[in-house]
Amino acid sequence: MRAGPSQDEIRRQNLGALLRHVHVHGATTRAELTTALGLNRSTIGALTAELAGAGLVTEGAPKETGRAGRPSLVVRPESGRVYAYAYSIEVDRMRAARIGLGGAVLDRRELDRPRGLVAADAAPLLAGAAKDMQQAVPADAVCVGTGVAVCGMVRRQDGLVRLGPTTGWVDEPIGAALAELDVDAPITVGNVADVAAFAEYARGAAAGCDNVIYLYGDVGVGAGIIAGGRRVTGHGGYGGEVGHMKVVLDGERCECGSRGCWETEIGEHALLRKAGRSDARGRDALLALFDAADRGDARASSAVRQAGDWLGFGVANLVNIFNPEMVIFGGTMRDLYLASAAPIRSRLNANALPACLEHVRLRTPKLGQDAALIGAAELAFERLLADPLDVG
Template sequence: MVTSPRLGTGANQEAIRRHNLSTMLRHVHLAGPTSRAELTTAMGLNRSTIGGLAGELAELGLTTTAPASTGARQGAGRPSQSVAAADDGPFVVAVDLGVDRIIVARIGLAGLVHERAEEPVGGDREAWRVAADIAALVRRVADGAPSGAPMVGIGIAVPGLVRRRDGLVRLAPNLGWVDVSPGPMVLAALGVDVPVVIGNDADLGALAEHHRGVGVAIEDLVYVSGHVGVGAGVVAGGVPLAGAGGYAGEIGHLRLTAGGGECHCGNHGCFETAVGASAIAETVGCPPERLAGLEAVLEAFDTAPPGLGAIGREVGEGLAGIVNAFNPRMVVMGGYFRFLYRLVPGDVTAGLDSATLPAPRESVTLCLPGLGSDSVLLGAAELALEPLLADPVGVLRAPRLSPTA
């Protein structure tokens, strides 16, 4: 009889310890400062084990401890201490790459944004030039990190189809990119070797809103991203829906009308041609050279300008297909859709009502992002932080170069 090899007692105990460290760190990362008493209940471990795990995370520079509030006290004895993410601990750099601007931030555990920088994208949008601009911004925000705090990863959100297994951008039509690998280009420009992960901007917006935004505890949601183009990130049953290659959610390229306008993707009549930034800008009188500032233009309106209601209705009609297909409980209106929905909520709702099947319409709510304009940026940070959350000991023991060296 052939039997599978079994881990020795020491190896098994080490695996359990590292699993428990990961569980505690992830809880603090998502829930914020948590008393040891609450962690004891949540993790089902005894107080001494929780104390040991908290001490080890603190030694790794990941957490700090402080007296908890009196409400966290359970039973007799001293009040339970609170475990919180360390302000000066390991960090990642998150990048929100738009068609016209790059936003970069140094972000720590618990989604703490420590420093950010922003620059416009150059006119030619060549990948190597954009990568060099990203690298310069990464270095700028990383240089401000506390001494000894390691950068454990870089997360980049891209407005395009990103292959899940290796981060290859198969198509970013509004950037003019086809089969581009921005990660190695950024690392080459930085001259360092840290993990770089790439994700679709709408997928990462959905991830962040589900983890720490308006979608916390919502198992089925769609985050609709509106910048220059249109995309969607889907969370189904609490799990991000990526598709076979990672390309799910490209709602901007659903073909709505056979005789519609030409889209950047090469097709005609895409949803994006009707409700994308160019269509909205033309309707509200925003000149093409101010397209990058469309969100600010929409935000300045107290009432909807003429014609915006018609676009709002088209937004709702397009969302109806998504609601019918995925039956979400929540649709989060991100990017410039935040301001469009504020101005014409009735038109968006009317469009949704007109084309959604009654059953899925009953359970869905349209809402604004809980994270405001930072949904995509914080989603990129979540993606980059995941290896640290999964195995804090393994990541922090790995040899790593500092970006400021």
């Protein structure tokens, strides 16, 4: 129902499209930009000049091509000068990074997160890490904002963590706590699976795919979902809680308070329970279990096979619901997928509708451990890319 944009909106849209292109693809010649954006050479020249004037890109000669003729100038993102802070709050650690326009991690810090640490304690620790990194930042550099990835359900509106069963967070105002410490730079908080999915979609395994499910496991399991090129985050921001899709009517008790959730069959506790290792917990215990399965330990192998079967069961449901082109397995789901590809495929073939399954590719993340940080930074860069001259 929205009317068409004004001249000024179009200019901003074109500036954003050009900046996004070099942000995602890196150094690009003016000739390539002309083709990619469908704009003529003089418009590309004017847009580039405007972005360069704002200190967002630089222009320079390309590397020697050996070809005759005047080479097309190369446009590069100002990665050193324009940056975002990215935080990732995980089950037992917190990470902070400074990430340049273009997606390069310029600096990083890692902190322990003692279980029980709440938002009011976490915020100054993260802000302290940022302050520490700030010392190496050039005086003319510009921070466009801060993005935060959290394990939990995040209210879009203000970054309140409604429920993070694995961190024990209930209604923890991490967005507000960080905003109090730094009122200048805008802060955006997102669920880690949503954020990592966004990173893999923007510049990772799913680049170019418009229908993607990114499954992310730590203690629990969640998904970041892209449908028709848009993030599916729901009315309040809580969408993608696939770990709480019930798969067993009166199944195991889940940390969410219900029973039979998918994560009670494929999450960390489930794997350790199935292997008779209920006393153990944490990522190292899980890796030890996968190792044991790999070495032929019968109980560990059986646990991994069973969990893999349940992983396929739930993925088949998501394939029938979303008809995606790609399913990405991140975090502990990556380990489980790699350890049990056969039962997963077999369950998928048995349960998914052939039409929904026929174009699905199963993949592991391309950005690895950094997906959450890179995605958190993307949340911050989104504002800049929507309106490049409003920031900087």
